Amino acid sequence: MAINTIKFDEKGLIPAIVQDVNTGEVLMFAWMNRESFKRTLENRIMTYWSRSRQKLWVKGETSGNIQEVREVYIDCDADCLLFKVEPKGVGAACHEGYRSCFFRSVNIPDGEFAVVGEKLFEPEEVYNK
Amino acid sequence: MAINTIKFDEKGLIPAIVQDVNTGEVLMFAWMNRESFKRTLENRIMTYWSRSRQKLWVKGETSGNIQEVREVYIDCDADCLLFKVEPKGVGAACHEGYRSCFFRSVNIPDGEFAVVGEKLFEPEEVYNK
Numbered sequence: 001m002a003i004n005t006i007k008f009d010e011k012g013l014i015p016a017i018v019q020d021v022n023t024g025e026v027l028m029f030a031w032m033n034r035e036s037f038k039r040t041l042e043n044r045i046m047t048y049w050s051r052s053r054q055k056l057w058v059k060g061e062t063s064g065n066i067q068e069v070r071e072v073y074i075d076c077d078a079d080c081l082l083f084k085v086e087p088k089g090v091g092a093a094c095h096e097g098y099r100s101c102f103f104r105s106v107n108i109p110d111g112e113f114a115v116v117g118e119k120l121f122e123p124e125e126v127y128n129k
Numbered sequence: 130m131a132i133n134t135i136k137f138d139e140k141g142l143i144p145a146i147v148q149d150v151n152t153g154e155v156l157m158f159a160w161m162n163r164e165s166f167k168r169t170l171e172n173r174i175m176t177y178w179s180r181s182r183q184k185l186w187v188k189g190e191t192s193g194n195i196q197e198v199r200e201v202y203i204d205c206d207a208d209c210l211l212f213k214v215e216p217k218g219v220g221a222a223c224h225e226g227y228r229s230c231f232f233r234s235v236n237i238p239d240g241e242f243a244v245v246g247e248k249l250f251e252p253e254e255v256y257n258k
Binding site: 002003005015017019023024025026028029041042044069071072073074075076077080081082094095096098101102103104105106107108109110111112113116 | 131132134144146148152153154155157158170171173198200201202203204205206209210211223224225227230231232233234235236237238239240241242245
């Protein structure tokens with residue numbers, strides 16, 4: 001099984017890049033352990049390892065913005081995964097309500113930030129229910 | 130300066146996702162330290178921190194496949210960077226000669242790999258000169 005050749009790091013984790021299968025927009029970046037990767041392939045729903053909560057995390061279980069897996073890729077060193085997903089719900093990947101977690105641009109060359117992303121929901125209306 | 134709000138990890142590193150500015154294809158994933166990020170913004174050429182060689186790494190310095198920086202984004206937690214780049218040379222991001230390091234798909238749900246990417250050069254012809 002190819003899954004056995006995947007290189008998890010010293011914490012048992014591998015980075016996961018998540019891209020919208022329709023638009024190509026990079027939506028988020030998170031981490032997986034072996035169990036979350038297995039579940040993601042089996043259930044075809046993005047399931048991460050939350051480093052802050054130290055538990056499996058089905059993306060969208062609270063907000064409804066689950067991500068259905070369409071395509072999976074692995075890099076040359078077998079130590080990074082790329083997922084193309086179909087965002088469900090209102091389609092927001094970010095807990096701050098934006099379509100993509102990368103909703104701020106960094107100015108070149110001074111490094112100042114500017115919000116450029118599209119906000120799809122107000123976090124306090126979704127998470128404080 | 131926004132650069133001071135960026136969260137580098139316990140090793141002083143931040144993940145960098147690299148996307149083709151024209152096609153949206155995710156080309157590679159690498160790491161930056163503060164110095165490589167500064168140089169990337171200043172020189173507008175992707176410059177990483179090589180964890181294996183423990184030194185700054187100007188992508189393409191050997192192969193000629195440098196990456197010119199066009200756009201930079203940072204995620205909600207300020208702990209991951211996204212770069213949109215213009216690939217130069219033959220446009221191969223991968224040291225194995227492929228356009229993207231993510232040249233293998235992972236089958237759902239059995240996890241088997243298959244090469245699907247486009248190979249643009251033969252590594253032995255470029256690196257052994």
